[in-house]
Amino acid sequence: xxxxVGFVAAGTASHTLTLTNGVVSxxxxxxEVVLVNGALFGKLITGRKGDDFEIxxxxxLTNSLLRKSTSIHxxxxxxxxxxxxxxxxxxxxxxxxxxxxxxxxxxxxDEVGTFWYHSHLDAQYCDGLRGPFVIYDRFDPHRHRYDxxxxxxxxxxxxxxxxxxxxxxxxxxxxxxxxxxxxxxxTTTTAPLSVIRVRRGRKYRMRLISMSCDPNYIFSIExxxxxxxxxxxISVEPVTVTSxxxxxxxxxxxxxxxxxxxxxxxxxxxxxxxPTGFVDGINSAILRYHGAPNAEPTGAGLQDALNxxxxxxxxxxxxxxxxxxxxxxxxxxxxxxxxxxAAGLFNIDGTSYVSPDIPTLLQILNGVPVGxxxxxxxxxxxxxxxxxxxxxxxxxxxxxxxxxPHPIHLHGHAFDVVRSAGSATYNYADxxxxxxxxxxxxxxxxxxxxxxDNAGPWYLxxxxxxxxxxxxxxxxxxxxxxxxxxxxxxxxxxxxCDIYDGLDEEDQ
Numbered sequence: 001x002x003x004x005v006g007f008v009a010a011g012t013a014s015h016t017l018t019l020t021n022g023v024v025s026x027x028x029x030x031x032e033v034v035l036v037n038g039a040l041f042g043k044l045i046t047g048r049k050g051d052d053f054e055i056x057x058x059x060x061l062t063n064s065l066l067r068k069s070t071s072i073h074x075x076x077x078x079x080x081x082x083x084x085x086x087x088x089x090x091x092x093x094x095x096x097x098x099x100x101x102x103x104x105x106x107x108x109x110d111e112v113g114t115f116w117y118h119s120h121l122d123a124q125y126c127d128g129l130r131g132p133f134v135i136y137d138r139f140d141p142h143r144h145r146y147d148x149x150x151x152x153x154x155x156x157x158x159x160x161x162x163x164x165x166x167x168x169x170x171x172x173x174x175x176x177x178x179x180x181x182x183x184x185x186x187t188t189t190t191a192p193l194s195v196i197r198v199r200r201g202r203k204y205r206m207r208l209i210s211m212s213c214d215p216n217y218i219f220s221i222e223x224x225x226x227x228x229x230x231x232x233x234i235s236v237e238p239v240t241v242t243s244x245x246x247x248x249x250x251x252x253x254x255x256x257x258x259x260x261x262x263x264x265x266x267x268x269x270x271x272x273x274x275p276t277g278f279v280d281g282i283n284s285a286i287l288r289y290h291g292a293p294n295a296e297p298t299g300a301g302l303q304d305a306l307n308x309x310x311x312x313x314x315x316x317x318x319x320x321x322x323x324x325x326x327x328x329x330x331x332x333x334x335x336x337x338x339x340x341x342a343a344g345l346f347n348i349d350g351t352s353y354v355s356p357d358i359p360t361l362l363q364i365l366n367g368v369p370v371g372x373x374x375x376x377x378x379x380x381x382x383x384x385x386x387x388x389x390x391x392x393x394x395x396x397x398x399x400x401x402x403x404x405p406h407p408i409h410l411h412g413h414a415f416d417v418v419r420s421a422g423s424a425t426y427n428y429a430d431x432x433x434x435x436x437x438x439x440x441x442x443x444x445x446x447x448x449x450x451x452x453d454n455a456g457p458w459y460l461x462x463x464x465x466x467x468x469x470x471x472x473x474x475x476x477x478x479x480x481x482x483x484x485x486x487x488x489x490x491x492x493x494x495x496x497c498d499i500y501d502g503l504d505e506e507d508q
Contacts, residue, residue, distance in 0.1 A: 049136070083458075198256070227256075235318065359497070384452055409460070
């Protein structure tokens with residue numbers, strides 16, 4: 001049936017990520033990058049619902065311009081009982097030093113769907129360390145809607161830079177957009193494009209992942225509708241559209257019915273930053289039917305703005321409804337995140353996030369009050385089992401509007417978006433549920449809710465890497481007593497800081 005994983009009992013999903021440096025030219029321009037298992041974005045991690053994941057990271061990086069040390073985040077996985085494996089450097093671990101290996105072990109109990117992984121140390125993933133991660137579910141409620149769901153139906157979107165991330169500063173603009181690792185620039189108009197192959201009459205579950213460092217994209221497939229069935233690992237009531245906007249870190253599954261005449265059709269991903277439009281095939285890939293010639297499409301491939309996905313139309317299938325009472329103040333803890341900007345840095349209520357020398361999780365495990373080693377504005381302490389509401393007002397002329405729209409990601413949770421960007425309506429009955437949300441533009445006040453039922457220090461941050469580098473983040477120190485009484489990290493985790501601290505600055 002073209003499924004990605006056989007329907008067998010859950011077990012252990014073992015993977016190895018071997019990190020090396022190499023030269024590639026995904027858009028026709030050559031540069032040195034971080035490769036995973038010898039390829040750019042080429043290593044897919046898969047498993048089944050309930051699997052125990054054992055992922056060994058073998059750090060063989062040697063190029064100090066791209067960072068030699070590393071730390072990997074498994075985006076969208078909650079790490080219940082395994083906060084030590086979440087991955088953000090100096091939040092839940094010290095980085096993995098070059099010449100060393102480290103194994104992340106975790107069991108996603110309820111998480112299924114489309115995820116991704118990436119370096120979480122400065123902007124290292126912008127140099128190549130990112131890839132797709134899929135957890136299949138034999139009881140997928142949408143299983144009857146599609147025929148094929150495998151590695152060939154994954155579509156990744158990424159911005160690409162011809163300069164190493166460590167050398168980028170000021171106003172940073174991508175040189176190109178890559179779809180499944182390939183793209184073009186205005187001067188490389190014959191660079192090969194990615195091709196996704198389909199057979200007429202079949203229905204495909206396409207898994208769209210934004211592995212971007214900055215831009216959001218308007219995505220469409222010429223001549224085809226997309227029936228969205230998943231957003232950020234959450235199965236949703238089907239919504240049929242002709243285009244959608246996807247922000248950094250977000251994922252969508254949609255069913256594509258290959259019901260058009262045999263031929264070639266444009267896949268388009270128009271970014272809000274960098275070269276825009278589709279002249280000479282930039283920001284494009286090809287949907288090719290079996291039997292069609294090996295040629296580029298001849299259609300215009302225009303994007304339909306009239307039937308674009310609206311976030312408020314994403315209604316979860318399982319356990320819909322936001323926690324708390326169906327009133328604006330029906331929560332235990334109500335937080336307003338005021339984003340500022342001064343002296344080239346973002347801040348939250350006046351504090352720009354700076355990584356501590358000792359990871360927050362290690363501080364908690366050692367019984368050190370988080371506030372003694374971090375500025376008070378760099379963390380928010382949250383007690384266990386409370387309904388938390390966070391609002392993100394966007395105000396003209398303030399930091400929230402600079403570089404907007406900001407895609408905000410919360411580690412350790414999916415949250416209910418009771419008010420979405422572009423809407424003044426609050427929905428408590430069946431709001432969208434996801435782990436990255438755009439907080440919109442001036443006049444918006446995006447509001448999310450979640451329950452503090454997962455002990456750990458969880459990063460809340462803008463997923464535009466250049467904004468995070470500039471301080472747009474905060475740690476939610478959730479249920480510190482529960483961290484102390486929870487499962488202990490492995491001894492290898494304890495060794496990471498000693499090894500890293502012993503490195504010279506170039507290796508760090």
